[in-house]
Amino acid sequence: MREISIAIVGAGFSGLGMAIQLQKRGIHSFTIFEAADEVGGTWRDNHYPGCACDVPSHLYSFSFEPKPDWTRKYGEQHEIFEYLKDVTDRHGLREHIRFETPVVAARYDEDEARWHLTTGDGETATADVLVTGTGPLSVPTIPAVEGLARFTGPTFHSARWDHDVDLAGKRVAVVGTGASAIQLVPRIAPEVARLHLFQRTPPWVLPKPDRAFHPLEKRLFAAAPPLHRAYRYLTYWAREWSAFGFVAAPGVLDYASRFARRHVEAQVDDPALRDLVTPDYRMGCKRVLISNDYYPALNRENVEVVPHGLSHVTERAVIASDGSEREVDAIVFATGFDVRAFLNGIEVRGRGGRTLDEAWADGAEAYYGLLVSGFPNLYTLLGPNTGLGHNSMVFMIEAQVRYVLQCLERMRREDLASLEVRADDQRAFDDSVQERLGHTVWSTGCQSWYLDENGRNFTLWPGFTFEYWLRTRRPDRRHFRAEPRRRSRAVAQSSRAVADGDRVGGAPRRV
Numbered sequence: 001m002r003e004i005s006i007a008i009v010g011a012g013f014s015g016l017g018m019a020i021q022l023q024k025r026g027i028h029s030f031t032i033f034e035a036a037d038e039v040g041g042t043w044r045d046n047h048y049p050g051c052a053c054d055v056p057s058h059l060y061s062f063s064f065e066p067k068p069d070w071t072r073k074y075g076e077q078h079e080i081f082e083y084l085k086d087v088t089d090r091h092g093l094r095e096h097i098r099f100e101t102p103v104v105a106a107r108y109d110e111d112e113a114r115w116h117l118t119t120g121d122g123e124t125a126t127a128d129v130l131v132t133g134t135g136p137l138s139v140p141t142i143p144a145v146e147g148l149a150r151f152t153g154p155t156f157h158s159a160r161w162d163h164d165v166d167l168a169g170k171r172v173a174v175v176g177t178g179a180s181a182i183q184l185v186p187r188i189a190p191e192v193a194r195l196h197l198f199q200r201t202p203p204w205v206l207p208k209p210d211r212a213f214h215p216l217e218k219r220l221f222a223a224a225p226p227l228h229r230a231y232r233y234l235t236y237w238a239r240e241w242s243a244f245g246f247v248a249a250p251g252v253l254d255y256a257s258r259f260a261r262r263h264v265e266a267q268v269d270d271p272a273l274r275d276l277v278t279p280d281y282r283m284g285c286k287r288v289l290i291s292n293d294y295y296p297a298l299n300r301e302n303v304e305v306v307p308h309g310l311s312h313v314t315e316r317a318v319i320a321s322d323g324s325e326r327e328v329d330a331i332v333f334a335t336g337f338d339v340r341a342f343l344n345g346i347e348v349r350g351r352g353g354r355t356l357d358e359a360w361a362d363g364a365e366a367y368y369g370l371l372v373s374g375f376p377n378l379y380t381l382l383g384p385n386t387g388l389g390h391n392s393m394v395f396m397i398e399a400q401v402r403y404v405l406q407c408l409e410r411m412r413r414e415d416l417a418s419l420e421v422r423a424d425d426q427r428a429f430d431d432s433v434q435e436r437l438g439h440t441v442w443s444t445g446c447q448s449w450y451l452d453e454n455g456r457n458f459t460l461w462p463g464f465t466f467e468y469w470l471r472t473r474r475p476d477r478r479h480f481r482a483e484p485r486r487r488s489r490a491v492a493q494s495s496r497a498v499a500d501g502d503r504v505g506g507a508p509r510r511v
């Protein structure tokens, strides 16, 4: 049977998960293109002090690569990063990865039914199928703050932490109070001279039920895989039920917000500060955060919550939007990511040379977040509307990988050149997603990175994750346009070249 060549972009959870499952099915004709010099994706790039996951470790890992000895209930960055490196080595994936090779452009050739990729150094490669695992949170955003270029001290983004800058004894401005900021502020607060925290919108913060695993628990999980699996299932369902509040009955979250208020009251000493950090929008509308040390850090004498955005910057000072000025030595931007850069700025051209940006001019949408009409044989892992506010993204990745595998299997079985979602089915899918999102807590009036500039939620899945899992169990043939392969010697030869991983003369390198 013909080998299908597959180009995977990104060696984070998505790309590695895809690669492992391909190998498990005996498919080895794939290459992973990775811009960096190591695997790990977001867990390689984010290494700011305190970086950890707010989804329990036993769930935030591959179901097919269990790790019984997670140190803590909520994994820290270095342990998750090590896990991904271990998984890569255990599966011998490094030989499939082209490190420091960013894909900058991908063009679908309709005659050949093949993707032509261009990498950062101008090399080209071709593949029958393109799978992107670029992650929705990989392009850091620093707001266009006037005067920033004039600032004389160091400035950096939380996702590009500069460990050469010693913040000890310095006056530091931290901009933003999202998931990253609330993890890093407690770590740097004890060492800096002053910390000015620019808070535009306070987050809802619940206690973090974190703890270290007892050595006995780790031994038990290792010795009894069924017990370990049961623990994972329990953890999954404990998180899954909370989706009810997000997607079905936002009123339920009002009860949870009482716990959050009690958390503020228990941890913040000063009533004025308590008011400043208590949100006035519905809980869940922005990502709900968990922390036990964020509020205590705000109590510190050397920490000031500035209840304003950052307006502009001078050589030595940061100016808040109320005009107040603070002299600082360094600025840390914990200002989030460009979620619109779904494919990390890769110029993707589908049928008729149309770019994905053009297709998404009115908002990003994809059938199950994975397939876009006009872009045959392209699968966008963690694409539009597959993000979550309540459960593990690794679960979504696994469901998507399973779906892609079935599409590949169908291509092989039926000897297809391409598979593509039908435009009307994509439209119907997106309409239903958008209709449902209108009833969720994310549409209750706050501003968040879940929404685009028109208020359209293009990031989150509107339901339970088990629903996504069930609905993606089998691709629905009726929703696809399938093109049979044209039999020609050239194609047959190139298929063999793909299988052997050969370079075909001076032609583009095949993966």
Ligand code: NAP
Binding pocket: 052, 053, 054, 055, 137, 143, 158, 175, 176, 177, 178, 179, 180, 181, 198, 199, 200, 201, 287, 308, 309, 310, 311, 334, 335, 336, 337, 447, 449
């Ligand atoms: P974020 O949630 O987008 O937060 C960005 C913060 O910057 C917000 O508080 C925002 O205020 C603020 N901001 C932006 N421009 C500003 C300005 N000019 N002046 C003042 N404040 C400004 O980014 P993030 O904290 O990096 O988190 C992004 C996502 O990454 C999270 O939602 C989560 O999905 C993921 N993450 C997960 C973990 C984890 O534990 N699993 C940890 C870190 C990140 P507004 O709220 O007013 O816009």
